[in-house]
Amino acid sequence: MAKALGRGVVYFDTPVFIASSAAVAGKKEGAGPMGQCFDRVEQYSRFGQKTWEQAESRMQQETIWLALDKAGLTADSADLILAGDLINQCTSSTYSIRPFGIPFLGLFGACSTMAESLIIGSLFLSAGGGERAVCATSSHFSTAERQFRYPLSYGGQRPPTAQWTCTASGAAVLDTVTASSPKIEGACIGRVTDLGITDANNMGAAMAPAAADTLTRWFHATGTSPDNYDLIVTGDLGLYGGELFTQLMMKQGFDIKPCYRDCGVMMFDGETQDTHAGGSGCGCGGSLLCGHFLPLIRQQRIKRMLFMATGALMSPMLVQQGESIPGVAHIVEIASGEENYHA
Amino acid sequence: MEIKPELYKDMTEAVSPKSKSYVNIPMAFLIGGAICLLGECLLNLFEYMGLPKDEAGSWTSITLVFLSALLTGLGWYERIAKHAGAGTLVPITGFANGVSAPAIEAKTEGWILGVGAKIFTIAGPVILYGTAASVVYGICLVVVKFFTE
Numbered sequence: 001m002a003k004a005l006g007r008g009v010v011y012f013d014t015p016v017f018i019a020s021s022a023a024v025a026g027k028k029e030g031a032g033p034m035g036q037c038f039d040r041v042e043q044y045s046r047f048g049q050k051t052w053e054q055a056e057s058r059m060q061q062e063t064i065w066l067a068l069d070k071a072g073l074t075a076d077s078a079d080l081i082l083a084g085d086l087i088n089q090c091t092s093s094t095y096s097i098r099p100f101g102i103p104f105l106g107l108f109g110a111c112s113t114m115a116e117s118l119i120i121g122s123l124f125l126s127a128g129g130g131e132r133a134v135c136a137t138s139s140h141f142s143t144a145e146r147q148f149r150y151p152l153s154y155g156g157q158r159p160p161t162a163q164w165t166c167t168a169s170g171a172a173v174l175d176t177v178t179a180s181s182p183k184i185e186g187a188c189i190g191r192v193t194d195l196g197i198t199d200a201n202n203m204g205a206a207m208a209p210a211a212a213d214t215l216t217r218w219f220h221a222t223g224t225s226p227d228n229y230d231l232i233v234t235g236d237l238g239l240y241g242g243e244l245f246t247q248l249m250m251k252q253g254f255d256i257k258p259c260y261r262d263c264g265v266m267m268f269d270g271e272t273q274d275t276h277a278g279g280s281g282c283g284c285g286g287s288l289l290c291g292h293f294l295p296l297i298r299q300q301r302i303k304r305m306l307f308m309a310t311g312a313l314m315s316p317m318l319v320q321q322g323e324s325i326p327g328v329a330h331i332v333e334i335a336s337g338e339e340n341y342h343a
Numbered sequence: 344m345e346i347k348p349e350l351y352k353d354m355t356e357a358v359s360p361k362s363k364s365y366v367n368i369p370m371a372f373l374i375g376g377a378i379c380l381l382g383e384c385l386l387n388l389f390e391y392m393g394l395p396k397d398e399a400g401s402w403t404s405i406t407l408v409f410l411s412a413l414l415t416g417l418g419w420y421e422r423i424a425k426h427a428g429a430g431t432l433v434p435i436t437g438f439a440n441g442v443s444a445p446a447i448e449a450k451t452e453g454w455i456l457g458v459g460a461k462i463f464t465i466a467g468p469v470i471l472y473g474t475a476a477s478v479v480y481g482i483c484l485v486v487v488k489f490f491t492e
Contacts, residue, residue: 160362197355
């Protein structure tokens with residue numbers, strides 16, 4: 001079962017293990033500094049499909065197959081699948097999951113979806129809802145540009161604070177039956193936080209307050225501090241959102257700089273890949289968690305980390321109506337080993 | 344401590360870099376100017392070929408629009424525009440790019456609800472307010488002429 005430590009903060013008494021994980025990415029992501037960590041890098045961003053939307057579904061589907069395959073499982077052995085993406089009606093996920101026949105919950109948390117899926121999956125399994133759950137997320141540069149910004153071949157200039165939506169997908173298989181490593185120990189569900197940022201080209205700044213709120217709540221509820229963790233990793237705050245996040249944490253009395261990383265900053269080489277403030281999208285944090293961080297925990301090179309996926313809950317329509325951009329961020333505490341640290 | 348939106352606005356402005364105007368404005372001048380120079384060359388060429396001045400002007404526009412649409416289709420226009428900014432936006436080539444880019448992209452949704460419905464998503468405001476402005480200008484001209492003649 002899960003034990004509540006505060007509003008939206010839980011520890012899992014029943015260990016939830018991450019049996020396997022997989023990550024697939026596009027060519028640009030594959031050419032970046034993290035290129036080696038992906039299970040597959042697709043050179044053609046259409047993934048052999050007719051439309052960009054089909055391409056994203058296909059990428060997510062391949063990632064789920066890979067994750068199941070690594071755990072030696074078939075789709076029949078999963079009790080639940082949790083997936084989400086950035087596209088209206090979560091179509092990238094629904095069409096990806098269509099052939100699997102696994103009970104499905106579609107999630108929307110903008111780029112916070114990977115953490116959201118891991119939290120709900122862990123709660124479901126620790127409550128005895130099943131033995132295995134699949135958590136997946138994806139984003140695709142071309143589908144996101146089409147939906148949120150301009151057509152791909154439109155000639156526009158991006159400001160320095162703009163981020164580049166990653167073509168990437170991550171999937172993890174949660175398991176409560178077979179003890180393995182890594183495992184999920186706790187979680188903190190974020191609050192919708194808005195400090196009035198209206199610039200859709202500065203999503204990092206829109207999300208940073210949500211990240212700071214969630215992490216502060218986590219530290220207070222659990223009585224921990226940055227020293228307790230090898231790493232604190234955010235999904236896609238980017239260069240400037242990450243800077244604001246560390247400043248906000250400092251104002252709360254926590255110096256996280258020594259152990260802080262951001263997947264958006266790690267994904268690309270800003271100098272040569274022209275990605276301005278860094279990568280973004282559900283697939284950014286999702287693919288680096290599944291392709292980079294979880295394997296490092298499995299190899300015992302990271303003992304304990306907080307993965308915090310950050311989402312800008314941006315709607316182009318609401319921004320046009322003059323609304324500001326709210327953010328949300330969720331934490332998942334992931335550790336190596338098979339014993340339960342908090343039990 | 345609680346962070347107020349006013350404080351956060353200041354923090355954000357201090358952290359977020361501005362676009363580099365000292366690079367962007369000269370680039371816009373150079374590339375935009377180059378497009379206009381190309382237009383002048385085409386105009387002279389068409390006149391040299393024996394076309395009357397107004398027809399030569401039309402052919403110049405048609406050629407520039409064609410080149411812009413072609414470069415958009417090949418995916419090169421956005422690469423130039425990334426550096427040129429307003430330099431590629433303001434001339435007629437920017438308008439052609441603004442029409443052809445959504446048209447190319449909407450093809451996957453079909454000819455009617457895709458291309459047909461979405462072709463003017465970017466250029467639509469220019470067409471609407473351009474037409475409206477010309478109507479207002481026309482009315483003003485009529486009124487002025489009425490009182491002066």
